Amino acid sequence: MSKYLLDKFLFTVDRDPELTERYREDPAGTxxxxxxxxxxxxxxxxxxxxxxxxxxxxxxxxxxAEHDHVALFQMGAHPFLTLTLFIALFERDHGPMExxxxxxxxxxxxxxxxxxxxx
Amino acid sequence: MAELAAVIASTHHPFYYRASTATGxxxxxxxxxxxxxxxxxxxxxxxxEPDVLVMVGxxxxxxxxLDNMPQFLIGKAPFFDANFHNEERExxxxxxxLRGEEDLAAHLLxxxxxxxxxxxxxxxxxxxHSITCPxxxxxxxxxxPIVPVYTNIFAPPLPQPKRFVQLGRAIREMVESWESxxxxxxxxxxxxxxxxxxxxxxxxxxxxxxxxxKAVEWIASGDIEGCLAEVxxxxxxxxxxxxxxxxxxxxxxxxxxxxxxxxxxxxxDLFHTMEAYFTWYPNGVPSGSGVSx
Numbered sequence: 001m002s003k004y005l006l007d008k009f010l011f012t013v014d015r016d017p018e019l020t021e022r023y024r025e026d027p028a029g030t031x032x033x034x035x036x037x038x039x040x041x042x043x044x045x046x047x048x049x050x051x052x053x054x055x056x057x058x059x060x061x062x063x064x065a066e067h068d069h070v071a072l073f074q075m076g077a078h079p080f081l082t083l084t085l086f087i088a089l090f091e092r093d094h095g096p097m098e099x100x101x102x103x104x105x106x107x108x109x110x111x112x113x114x115x116x117x118x119x
Numbered sequence: 120m121a122e123l124a125a126v127i128a129s130t131h132h133p134f135y136y137r138a139s140t141a142t143g144x145x146x147x148x149x150x151x152x153x154x155x156x157x158x159x160x161x162x163x164x165x166x167x168e169p170d171v172l173v174m175v176g177x178x179x180x181x182x183x184x185l186d187n188m189p190q191f192l193i194g195k196a197p198f199f200d201a202n203f204h205n206e207e208r209e210x211x212x213x214x215x216x217l218r219g220e221e222d223l224a225a226h227l228l229x230x231x232x233x234x235x236x237x238x239x240x241x242x243x244x245x246x247x248h249s250i251t252c253p254x255x256x257x258x259x260x261x262x263x264p265i266v267p268v269y270t271n272i273f274a275p276p277l278p279q280p281k282r283f284v285q286l287g288r289a290i291r292e293m294v295e296s297w298e299s300x301x302x303x304x305x306x307x308x309x310x311x312x313x314x315x316x317x318x319x320x321x322x323x324x325x326x327x328x329x330x331x332x333k334a335v336e337w338i339a340s341g342d343i344e345g346c347l348a349e350v351x352x353x354x355x356x357x358x359x360x361x362x363x364x365x366x367x368x369x370x371x372x373x374x375x376x377x378x379x380x381x382x383x384x385x386x387x388d389l390f391h392t393m394e395a396y397f398t399w400y401p402n403g404v405p406s407g408s409g410v411s412x
Contacts, residue, residue, distance in 0.1 A: 004185055011180055014205055043186060069316075079316025079360055080273070081180060084205055097390075100321045107318040114317060114360055118275040119185055 003076045004119040005054050009034060009064060010072075010081035012043075014088065024089045028065040035061070070106050076115040121223075123294050124302040125167035126399040128338060128371035129160070131176070131252035131308035132392065133210040149389060156385050156396065157256045163383045163398035164257045166405040167304055171220045172258065173227075173294065175268045175307030175367055176249030181206075182241075183269070189239030190278050191286060193231070194246070194267035195224035201246045201254075215251055220264035223297055227266060230293045236286060244269075253308050270370065272309065272363045280350050283366040284343055287373020291401075305374050309367030311335070311393050312358035319359060325393045327358035334365060335386055338397055341379035343372050375399040 013019045013034070023030045040051040056064070063071035067089070072082050083103065091099045135157065138150045181203045183189065201215040224240075231238045246267050254261050268290070271277055287307075294303045311334050312327035319326040337346040346369060355362045375381070383398035 007185060011184065015181075015203070017204065017208075043184060073316065078180070078274070081316075083316035083320070084209065087209055088205065097321060103316075104314075104318050104320045104322075110318050113356060116275075 002054065002056065002060070003078075003117065005039060005056060006060055006064070006072060006075060006077040007081055007119060008039070008054075010077060010085050012038060014081065014085040020085065020088050023085075027067050031056075031061055031064045069103060070110075073107060073110065074115055076117050078117050121171075121294055121297040121299040122302050123291060123305065123401045124169045125164060125304040126291075126371060126375045126401060127164060127253075127257065127304060127306040128368050128375075128395075128397045129253055129256070129306070129308045130310055130392065130394045130396075131249050132389070132394055133206065133212065133248045133252060135252065136213070136255050137211040149387075153387060153389075153394070156387055156394075160383065160385060160396040160398070161257050161259075164304060164306075167400065168302060168405070169263060169304035170301040171223060171303045172263050172265045173223070173268060173290065173303060173305040174246075174250045174253065174265045175270065175290075175305065175370055176246070176253075177270050177272045177309075177364065177367060179247055179249065179273060181247045182245050183271075185274060188271060188274050189269070190271045191236060192239040192241055192244075192269040193224055193228050194219065194241050194244040194265075194269070195221055195228065196242050196244060197221060199244055199246045199265065199267060201251045203245065203247055206248050210248065212248055212251060212255075215254070215261060217246070217254065217261055218264040220266050222299070223294075223301075223303070224266045226297050227268070227290070227293050230296065231289060234289050234293075236289060249308055253306050257306065268307075270367055272366050277352060277363060277366070279352060280355075280366050280369050281347055283370040284347065284373035287370040288376075289373075290370075291374045291376070305371070307367050307371040307374070309371075310361060310364030311368075311395055313361040313364060313392050314359035315361040317360045321391045323390055324388050325359070325391065327362075328388075328393070330358035330362070331386075331393045331395075334368065335384070335393075335395055338368055338372060338395070339381045339384045341372060341375055341377060341381070343369075343377045346372065371397075375401070 387394040
């Protein structure tokens with residue numbers, strides 16, 4: 001399991017408006033492309049200097065491909081990254097604060113202590 | 120030597136800019152009260168007549184990332200551009216450029232290292248809403264040079280709460296030993312109880328009003344020892360999953376000093392979170408000040 005790689009996906013997709021839209025419209029295809037092309041890019045190195053070992057587990061790939069923010073939380077993905085990106089993806093389809101409240105309500109069965117987010 | 124003109128601690132609420140500038144049907148019902156409290160708070164900085172602002176905040180995974188994460192970082196650059204795409208997208212925050220005070224930044228780095236704080240530094244730092252929110256609320260003309268001080272309250276493993284207090288104490292001593300005739304205000308922002316991306320987010324008030332009440336009392340009375348006795352990295356998970364931002368308030372308590380009673384205290388209970396505003400005048404309340412203790 002790689003909380004770091006989940007966070008890296010959320011971080012890089014959130015900060016790039018084109019990637020955010022692509023992930024909204026085609027989540028499974030975006031996750032497949034991202035894992036093949038982006039997962040092993042060191043963000044402040046040239047493309048040739050790639051990491052050789054980062055990959056998602058099947059569960060991580062599925063959670064991202066299904067826009068499953070509850071599963072991401074339970075896996076220990078950083079909640080701020082997930083929330084910020086998912087607001088960008090879905091707030092537009094809802095009334096004021098409606099999406100944010102539904103996002104929390106979908107997790108109401110989760111009790112303390114929350115999953116560890118340390119990477 | 121430089122004079123510490125004011126110490127200011129505040130929450131940083133990214134929705135203030137949009138709420139305070141909204142008109143008509145878009146203006147939330149709590150906006151007028153919020154603006155009134157912010158304007159009173161702003162006056163406490165204006166009265167201090169600062170020349171330079173040391174701004175304590177925390178990058179929210181904007182420029183600083185998990186492949187290279189500093190615990191404490193000083194920005195040393197002639198300018199700081201500010202706010203990121205996702206802050207514009209979600210909060211409507213404007214792009215900004217602030218001047219830097221490189222001489223003070225260099226002093227804090229050299230003196231801080233010599234005091235055993237292994238400070239990271241950045242010569243090209245784009246700052247985010249943890250610093251621009253208090254600029255917008257306290258100094259909207261954004262005309263003063265700043266020294267950003269970033270802390271890691273966000274990406275565990277985090278430094279211990281006592282380390283934030285120690286750094287705050289050191290920042291005060293270092294500001295007061297800066298060879299300058301400038302008046303310096305130290306402004307830091309954090310959170311009271313807060314939940315982001317978890318089941319308790321966006322409730323009718325902050326996730327733990329009892330923690331908020333105690334936190335305001337610790338800060339307002341300068342009760343550092345009482346606060347340190349109850350607050351740990353573990354305990355801060357309970358009031359809400361983003362409550363480690365309270366450690367930036369603890370840093371500011373360190374700047375203000377043990378037992379230092381704040382000269383201005385105000386709070387505002389909003390949905391999702393409680394706002395809290397504190398000002399100390401280490402060298403006495405400026406004459407003509409209307410601040411309320």
